[in-house]
Amino acid sequence: MAGLLTERKPFLLLLVLLTLNLVLMSSRVRSDGRGTLLEEAVLSLGAPFLKAASWAAGSSVRSWKAYMGLRGVERENRRFREEIRDLSAKMHDAEEALQEARRLRDLLDLREQLAYPSVAARVIGRRAAGGAKILLLDRGSGDGIRPNQPVVTPRGTVGRVIEVSPGISKVQTVLDPNSGVAALLMRTRVQGVVVGEGERGCRMDYVSELSHVEVGDVVITSGLDQIHPKGSIIGVVSAIGEGEGLTKIIEVRPEVDFLRLEEVVVLLKPEGPPARETR
Amino acid sequence: MRIARGALALGAAALAQVLLSSYLPALARFCDLFTIVVVYYGLTSRPPAAMVMGTSAGLVEDSLLGAILGLNGFKKTLIAYLVGSAGSLFMLNQAIPRFGILFVASLLDPLAELALSVAMGQGFNFPGAWDLLRRGLGNGVFGLLFFWVAARLP
Numbered sequence: 001m002a003g004l005l006t007e008r009k010p011f012l013l014l015l016v017l018l019t020l021n022l023v024l025m026s027s028r029v030r031s032d033g034r035g036t037l038l039e040e041a042v043l044s045l046g047a048p049f050l051k052a053a054s055w056a057a058g059s060s061v062r063s064w065k066a067y068m069g070l071r072g073v074e075r076e077n078r079r080f081r082e083e084i085r086d087l088s089a090k091m092h093d094a095e096e097a098l099q100e101a102r103r104l105r106d107l108l109d110l111r112e113q114l115a116y117p118s119v120a121a122r123v124i125g126r127r128a129a130g131g132a133k134i135l136l137l138d139r140g141s142g143d144g145i146r147p148n149q150p151v152v153t154p155r156g157t158v159g160r161v162i163e164v165s166p167g168i169s170k171v172q173t174v175l176d177p178n179s180g181v182a183a184l185l186m187r188t189r190v191q192g193v194v195v196g197e198g199e200r201g202c203r204m205d206y207v208s209e210l211s212h213v214e215v216g217d218v219v220i221t222s223g224l225d226q227i228h229p230k231g232s233i234i235g236v237v238s239a240i241g242e243g244e245g246l247t248k249i250i251e252v253r254p255e256v257d258f259l260r261l262e263e264v265v266v267l268l269k270p271e272g273p274p275a276r277e278t279r
Numbered sequence: 280m281r282i283a284r285g286a287l288a289l290g291a292a293a294l295a296q297v298l299l300s301s302y303l304p305a306l307a308r309f310c311d312l313f314t315i316v317v318v319y320y321g322l323t324s325r326p327p328a329a330m331v332m333g334t335s336a337g338l339v340e341d342s343l344l345g346a347i348l349g350l351n352g353f354k355k356t357l358i359a360y361l362v363g364s365a366g367s368l369f370m371l372n373q374a375i376p377r378f379g380i381l382f383v384a385s386l387l388d389p390l391a392e393l394a395l396s397v398a399m400g401q402g403f404n405f406p407g408a409w410d411l412l413r414r415g416l417g418n419g420v421f422g423l424l425f426f427w428v429a430a431r432l433p
Contacts, residue, residue, distance in 0.1 A: 010326035010360070017334045017356045024338075024349030025399070046343070049290070050297055057298045 103263050106154040114152075115229065116267045119143045121169070123261050133175035133196060135159070137264065142166045148227050150267045156233035156255035157181065157221055158264050169266070173258060174202055174234060182224035183234055185217045194219060194234050194252055202235060204250040211248065213240055219252050229267065285320065285332055288429075292316045293339050309417030311385065313340045315425050317355045318384045321362030322371055333359030354391040358384050374423055381422035382415040389414075 104120070111118045121143075125136035139145055141164040151158040151171045159173035172179050175196040183194040183204060192207040204219060217237040223230030239251035292312040299307040313336045320332040337352030344351070362380060365371065371380055393405050406414070 010330070010363070013327050013330055014356065014360045017330055018353055021334065021337070021349035021353035021356060024352065025347050025395075027348075046290075046293065046339075049294060053294050053298055054301065057302055061302055 100262075107263055107265055110152065110154045110265055114265070114267060116269050117144075118265045118267050119145060120263060120265050121145075122263055124168075128198075133159075133173040133179075133198065133258070134162075135171040135173060135258075135261070135264075137169045137171060137266070138167070139266065140165045140167045140169045144268050145169045145266050146268075149269050150228045150232070151264050152232055152267065153256055153261065153264050155257070156235065157228055158256055158258075158261065160227050161266060171264070174254060174256075175199075175258060180225070181228055181234060182222045183219050184222040185211075185213060185237070186220050187214075187217050188212055191222055191224070192250070200251075201238070201254055202252040204237070204252050205247065207248045207250055209243070209246050209248055213237060213248060213250055215240060227269075229269075281324075281328070285328075285335075288316055288319075289332070289336055289339060292336070293343060296340075297343060306417075309413045310421045311388065311414070311418055312421070312425075313337070313351070313355060314358065314384055314388055314418055315381065315422040317359045318362050318381055318422060319425060319429060321359045322366045322377070322380070324363075326360065326363035326367070329359040329363045330356050333357070350392065350395065353395060354388055357391055358387050361387065377426060378419040378423055381419045385415040385418040386411055 121137035121139035127134040163170040181194045184191045190211040192204045221228040221232045235252040235254040238253040241249035243249040321329040333355035337355035340351040
């Protein structure tokens with residue numbers, strides 16, 4: 001009998017344990033739902049460990065989330081920087097387009113006011129070799145441009161066409177020492193000739209010493225050279241000096257900013273003094 | 280010493296299960312650490328010790344989960360006995376057989392609960408086949424990991 005019990009010990013133990021569990025279940029099913037002593041004991045014993053572990057796990061999770069959040073912020077920051085760069089470039093382009101639109105609108109207004117048909121052209125090159133102040137335009141004889149046609153902007157006179165090719169033309173500016181523009185002082189109607197002085201601007205020659213001239217007087221084209229139409233602004237008197245003989249030395253500051261000149265209008269005047277044409 | 284280790288393993292399993300349920304509930308559905316501990320003891324201990332561990336693990340699980348006290352105790356005791364019996368009949372010290380026994384133990388758990396519920400006249404929603412499969416696979420994978428770690432403990 002004892003041998004049988006020993007041999008069947010695991011099975012008996014199983015029965016005992018299963019019965020114990022069944023009894024526990026039965027008591028719980030019959031009870032009003034309150035926890036048993038064993039449950040309360042397990043919970044009481046485990047509570048501190050559970051709280052500590054939960055706190056540790058919660059802290060780890062929060063730290064991890066914060067770390068991931070920081071990584072996200074860093075990534076977001078990089079993205080924002082790229083966007084700012086893109087937007088800056090776009091803003092720059094927009095600003096450029098806006099300025100161009102303003103200039104073109106001014107040119108358009110000018111063309112509407114002009115007495116001659118005209119062609120708008122872009123400045124595609126500058127030459128200053130040997131003191132000459134030359135501009136290259138992207139329009140040529142194919143667009144109706146001929147030598148000795150005047151070139152203007154809304155601010156004032158630029159110069160005259162001296163050479164043309166089918167797709168390009170060369171303009172001698174009023175800054176060129178070889179240029180000469182018949183001019184007059186708008187206030188006193190005193191006449192003279194404006195010649196270029198390169199970087200220094202222009203000079204108005206042949207003005208009598210007896211003429212009344214003041215700094216700030218506006219110098220305009222007189223039209224006597226048969227190239228430039230009368231009344232186009234050349235510049236403003238910036239200094240007056242005593243010349244040799246019977247004339248004054250009048251320094252003229254051109255109204256046009258030649259360094260920033262981008263678009264001009266060529267007046268398609270039908271006639272003008274003969275000049276060289278190249279092919 | 281063995282009792283202390285058993286208690287420690289049980290405590291660690293309880294703690295890990297609670298944390299898993301709190302922070303990774305999706306994973307906790309497919310990983311029953313109590314079953315894994317019971318299977319481990321069923322394979323590595325004598326049947327009486329395994330059954331005691333099964334009952335203890337089940338009761339602790341019941342207490343923590345707020346289930347009917349004795350329900351998991353009953354199931355885990357049964358699992359420990361069957362696993363212990365299987366361990367004495369077959370060589371279950373390789374990874375694949377152990378995975379298999381963990382998988383079967385995972386299936387036994389809901390089956391035993393179904394049987395108990397029927398016996399007690401209570402309703403029980405038996406999990407679907409896909410759910411059972413995932414539970415078995417999850418316990419198998421985590422169980423093998425547990426065996427691997429336990430084998431390296433002093």
